[in-house]
Amino acid sequence: MALLQTDEKTGEVVVERETLTKEDAMKFPIIGSLALGSLYVAFKYLDKDWVNFLLSLYFSVVGTFTLTATAAPLFEVFLPSKTKYGPKPFKLPVLGDIDVQMIVSEIIALIPAIIFSYFYFKTKHFMMNNVLGISFCVQTIERVSLGSYKIGAILLTGLFFYDIFWVFGTEVMVTVAKSFDGPIKLLFRRSFETVVDGVIKKAEFSLLGLGDIVVPGLFIAILMRFDAVNAKVNPRGAEHMSFPKPFFTSNIIGYCAGLLATVLIMYYFNAAQPALLYLVPACLGASLIMATATGKFNALCAYDEESPTKDTDNSTKKNE
Secondary structure, three states: OOOEEEOOOOOOEEEOOEEOOHHHHHHHHHHHHHHHHHHHHHHHHOOHHHHHHHHHHHHHHHHHHHHHHHHHHHHHOOOOOOOEEOOOOEEEOOOEEEOOOEEHHHHHHHHHHHHHHHHHHHHOOHHHHHHHHHHHHHHHHHHEEOOEHHHHHHHHHHHHHHHHHHHHHOOHHHHHHHHOOOOOEEEEEEEOOEEEOOEEEOOEEEEEEOHHHHHHHHHHHHHHHHHHHHOOOOOOOHHHOOOOOHHHHHHHHHHHHHHHHHHHHHHHHOOOOOOHHHHHHHHHHHHHHHHHHHOOHHHHHHOEOOOHHHHHHHHHHHHO
């Protein structure tokens, strides 16, 4: 179930990351547009309840495994065994290789995850929606790497225009976000359900799409690993170590500032806002300002997840 591998030097079990390529980053806005358009057509021309039923069923099943993977490290503190149980990996047509083997902590975490996903599917409570959404974000950021700083910049730039077009240029993004009753967004209560003259007025929520968390999150994660390389720390497992993190810290501040700007402008104009319109300049700007201030502009632009130390050292020599 988990994408794990053992570090040859330390012997520790680490998470294997899927690395995006430049082509993946360039195609992402196109693929996202096709997926968004498909959902819009489905909600517009098919039975909305059935569409939400099928999507909720899918996300409940997937959410079971993301919750398991997110909670397993907590149980692993008390059950540190790395022995895997279950049938050997096998291959299925279309789906490819399937690995359902799990360690003890994952098996224990699976039980509450199944119960939680079941009650989410039955109740659709907004707090349970948020827990599932957060687990999706955590697992995506943990298991996906942008590959390099340049690929991250390309992806952010493409999604910057993608978000602006679909929010300001059409009704598609807002319609799908409001119609889709599933954990693709975080919900924040604005008002409670009330009864006025016998008419039930539903509770109102503000929402934040998971893409507005995951994409900047992947960018901030690669900057933390860049900080690790600069501090002569192994980027694998760097999130558990203490070292100077100027790029990571500046981008966290930039992200919070961009998110705050989104909320304030949304309330001021009382209209939906494309969060990436504010988050992308904030994150890219913070990284470039820090790179210029620390004299690591070339090193940052040359940073590559496949060979970070080599690229950073060469770029540092060029700067000198």
